[in-house]
Amino acid sequence: MIEFIRQPWPWYVAGPLIGLTVPLLLIIGNKRLGVSSSLRHICAACAPVKIPFFQYEWKKEAWNLFFVGGIFAGGFIAATFLMNGQPMKVNPNIVSQFSAYGIHDLHSSVPSELFNWHQLLTARGLIMMVGGGFMVGFGTRYAGGCTSGHSIMGISNLQMPSLIATICFMAGGFLMSNLLLPFILKL
């Protein structure tokens, strides 16, 4: 059993499990799955200043902060106890394409050649980590949700705005990954 768990989980196991988070959260407390709101609660808790968007009782939404705290802990548990130490099996074309930029690490969730403290001092690292993070935070709040809140919860509830948001997530990703990323990686 533990050997089975330590292998990477196929999509038809992981996908339905992620989907079951939707009814789980609804049934244990009428909460709708969504992660990006946590970033807003952090703003509301730490630096609301006088911005109306952050003037609300964030403590009422504290469940969301417990949830993301759990995601962090789950990441730690999975990485510490539930991995088999094998490199990820990535499409060879993709591997060779990124090898050309010196990115080879298939053991970590983020390739260590790109995501490390020294890279923060380079244009490439700044754009990818600081710029990318900024766009994730700004974009998800502007869109009113992220992959969990829109793509999974929203579409599950048959919301057209969530479908449109998801199409735009994908369109933005395709543009960045195919057209812009090669230039950024050369920096």
Added chain:
Amino acid sequence: MNHTPAEMETEIETNTDFEVSSLDEICINDSVLHHPWWFNLKYLFAGILFGIILVKSEVISWFRIQEMFHLASFHMYGVIGSAIVTGMISVFLIKKFNIKTIYGEKIEFHPKKLNKGQIYGGLIFGFGWALTGACPGPLFAQIGTGAFVVIVTLLSAVLGTWVFGLLREKLPR
């Protein structure tokens, strides 16, 4: 705008501004029940399960995200697609059989209203997703797996959210 709990409740009842609500997703689905803080621990456990699944399915992997955006693997599409189908069936069943929460409350859903934010914001998030290899959930999970430099990415995402809050009135909606 510091409300007492009583004022908040009135506001919840009278809140019909669903455009703001759909953007905000705040205070529109409030439980009238008041629980001590440790009731929130159940969401911590739900988060732990969610985090383990995110790691084991490799959806927090930067390489898997690049594969997805290069149409080089079915994996991510399979995960997201089957998650949506499972969620859809669950929501359908909850509505059809009027399933209640464990506290006996009615489970509520709220419509989202279309605005330009889903398009502009969606594209901006897509750019960030392809760069960082992470949406907000995976950011937390990546840090948990020991990629501590992602803390910088997460703080930058908090800053991005804050700047959105600052500029919100000036942005097209």
